[in-house]
Every structure is written in structure tokens, then in C-alpha cells.
Amino acid sequence: MNLENPYKKMRLLLLCLFCLLLYGKLVLAQISESEKAVLLEFYESTNGEGWTNTWNLSESVDKWHGVTIVEGKVTGINLFRNNLEGSIPESIGKLKELTHLNLAFNSLTGLLPKDIVNLTNLKTLKLEMNRIKGGLPEAIGNMKRLEEFTAFNNFLSGSLPESLGEIKNLRILNLSSNSLKGLIPKSLGSLEKLESLGLFENALEGSIPAEMGKLAKLKELVLANNQLGGAIPAEFGQLASLRVLQIQNNNFDSFDNLQLVNAKELLAFDHDDKSLKYDFKNINTTKTRMADTKFEDDDNDN
Numbered sequence: 001m002n003l004e005n006p007y008k009k010m011r012l013l014l015l016c017l018f019c020l021l022l023y024g025k026l027v028l029a030q031i032s033e034s035e036k037a038v039l040l041e042f043y044e045s046t047n048g049e050g051w052t053n054t055w056n057l058s059e060s061v062d063k064w065h066g067v068t069i070v071e072g073k074v075t076g077i078n079l080f081r082n083n084l085e086g087s088i089p090e091s092i093g094k095l096k097e098l099t100h101l102n103l104a105f106n107s108l109t110g111l112l113p114k115d116i117v118n119l120t121n122l123k124t125l126k127l128e129m130n131r132i133k134g135g136l137p138e139a140i141g142n143m144k145r146l147e148e149f150t151a152f153n154n155f156l157s158g159s160l161p162e163s164l165g166e167i168k169n170l171r172i173l174n175l176s177s178n179s180l181k182g183l184i185p186k187s188l189g190s191l192e193k194l195e196s197l198g199l200f201e202n203a204l205e206g207s208i209p210a211e212m213g214k215l216a217k218l219k220e221l222v223l224a225n226n227q228l229g230g231a232i233p234a235e236f237g238q239l240a241s242l243r244v245l246q247i248q249n250n251n252f253d254s255f256d257n258l259q260l261v262n263a264k265e266l267l268a269f270d271h272d273d274k275s276l277k278y279d280f281k282n283i284n285t286t287k288t289r290m291a292d293t294k295f296e297d298d299d300n301d302n
Contacts, residue, residue: 031061035074038091039067042077046084046108053082073097080126081105088132093118102126104150109133112156117142127151128174134158136175141166152176152198159183160204165190174198176222181205184228189214200246201225208247213238220244224270232257246270 039061048054053065062069068076074095080102087110088103098119104126111134112127119125123145133155141163148171156178164173165187171194180202188197189211196219204226212221213235219242228250236245237260245261248270255273263269 031069031072031074035095036061038089038094039064039074041089041091045089046086046106051079051082051084053079068100070097076100078102079106084108087111088113088116090115092116095119096121098122099145100124103130105129107131112136112151114139119143120145122146123169124148125150127154129153131155136161136164138163140164143167145169147193148172150174152178152200154178156180160185160188160199162187164188168192170194172196176200176202178202184209184212184223186211188212191215192217194218195241196220198222199226203227205229207231208233210235212236215239217241222246223250225249227251229253231255234260236261242266244268248272 040057043055043057051065055064061067061074066076066078066082067074068078075097076099078100081104084103084106086108088108090113092101092113093115096118099121101119101122102124105128108127108130110132112132114137116125117137117139120142122143125143125146125148128150129152131154132151135158136156138161140161144167146167147169149167150172152174153176156175157180159182160175160180162185164170165185168191170191173191173194174196176198177200180199181204183206184199184204186209188194189209192214194215195217197215198220200222201224204223205228207230208223208228210233213233216238218239221239221242222244224246225248228247229252231254232247232252234257236257240262242261243265244267246268249272252272255271258271258273261269
């Protein structure tokens with residue numbers, strides 16, 4: 001009985017399978033010329049040659065620092081603290097499958113691209129600690145899958161778009177330390193998954209919307225250092241998950257409704273009514289206070 005031929009056939013079959021798998025992997029690592037063109041424009045627009053971890057343009061895109069490719073599509077760009085300078089090009093909105101974009105802790109300037117709202121699959125958008133100016137796009141509510149949006153310590157101006165309330169998956173929204181003005185939109189009260197809201201150090205005015213009391217999952221609410229007025233909403237008493245509340249340095253007319261807040265569950269509670277005394281958790285709150293802390297990030301975070 002001749003066993004040599006079956007073994008040869010088996011080896012040949014395994015070799016073919018290996019080649020197919022290798023070919024498939026190489027194909028999946030490639031992206032379209034249009035998406036590569038977007039990345040190259042981004043590289044040029046943000047002084048790629050001067051990045052801390054730059055891209056070797058002669059290598060395949062899957063080897064470029066911070067770029068994630070899944071099934072031939074760019075799904076992630078993580079260039080945290082990478083010495084980016086210049087502005088984000090409008091073409092970024094063409095990366096339709098992008099789910100994570102982290103450009104935090106760089107020196108980006110210019111306006112936030114209006115076409116960024118076309119990134120409808122984006123889940124994480126981190127732009128903090130840059131020098132981006134101008135207003136937030138009115139159509140930002142198109143980014144329905146967004147779960148985390150942080151852009152604190154920039155030069156953003158204008159008002160908060162009503163359409164923010166349409167991003168139902170939003171868990172973290174931090175736009176502190178900018179130049180935002182106008183009213184806090186009532187629509188924010190419809191963000192049922194929101195856990196952290198930071199609007200510290202802007203020029204927001206008017207009353208805090210009563211609709212904020214609907215945010216059952218809200219753990220951190222930081223509105224300090226604005227020009228907010230009126231009375232504290234009685235609906236604050238409904239915020240059962242709240243652990244950090246900072247509303248100091250505003251122009252409130254009345255703090256009476258703060259007595260409705262379950263202060264015993266709070267880790268940090270800062271306000272301007274010195275007549276009110278609360279018995280909240282006896283811990284070192286200096287590490288929990290968003291408004292008094294230099295924000296940091298994690299360069300492993302997408």
C-alpha cells in the first residue's frame with residue numbers, strides 16, 4: 001500500500017491553506033486608496049514629520065503608529081500625546097468605519113471639522129488638551145453611537161448644540177475649560193446613559209434645566225466656574241447615582257433645594273452656600289474633584 005501520495009496530498013493541501021490564510025491576512029491589512037489618502041492628508045495637515053512617533057510612509061498602513069485596521073477599513077486612530085501640530089482636515093469625515101479617535105494632549109489648532117459629524121460609527125472622540133477653537137457642529141447629534149466625547153482645555157466657543165441630546169449612548173461628556181456660552185440645553189436631560197458631565201469653567205448662563213433630574217445614572221456633575229443663575233433645581237434630589245457635585249463660583253439665587261440632595265452618598269460636594277452643612281462621606285476628596293484637578297489621560301486608551 002503506497003502511503004506516500006496521501007501524505008504528499010495532505011502536505012500540499014496544508015500549504016495551500018496556509019497560503020490562503022496569509023493572502024487573506026495581507027488583503028485585510030490593506031485599505032482603499034481613498035482611505036489611505038485621508039490618512040496622508042491628516043499626516044501632512046498635522047506635521048507628521050515632527051510627530052513623536054511618526055509614520056513610515058513606505059511601510060504598509062497597518063504598521064503605522066496608532067492606526068487600527070479591521071477588514072480593510074480604518075477603525076481606530078490613537079495619536080495621544082504625539083506632538084501633533086496644525087489642524088484636523090475636513091476629510092477625516094470620510095473614514096466612515098472609524099470607531100475610536102484619540103488626538104488628546106497635542107497642539108492641534110484650527111476649527112473642529114464640520115464633517116466630523118459624518119463619523120456615525122464613532123464611539124470615542126477624545127480631543128482634550130489642544131488649542132482647537134470655534135463652535136461645536138450643530139449636527140453633532142448625527143453621531144448616534146458616540147459614548148465618550150471629551151474636549152476639555154481647548155478654545156471652543158459658541159453655544160452647546162441642542163442636538164447633543166440626540167446622542168442616546170453618550171456616557172461621558174466633558175467640555176470643561178473652554179469658552180462656551182449660552183444656556184445648558186434641556187435636551188441633555190434625555191441622555192439616559194450619561195454618567196459624567198463636565199462643563200466646568202466656561203461662560204454658561206441661565207438656570208440649570210430641571211430636565212437634568214432625569215439623569216438617573218449620572219455620577220459626576222461639574223458645573224463650577226460659570227455664570228449660571230436662578231435656583232438649584234428641586235429635581236437634583238432625583239439624582240440617586242450622584243457621587244460628585246460641583247457648582248461653586250456661579251450666580252445662583254437660591255441653594256434651598258440642595259437640601260434634597262442625598263449628601264451622604266457624595267464623594268465631593270462644592271457649592272457657595274456656607275450656611276448649609278452636610279454630612280457626606282469622610283474621604284480624601286482632593287483626588288475626586290474634577291474642577292480642581294489637572295486632567296490626565298491614558299496613552300493606551302483608544
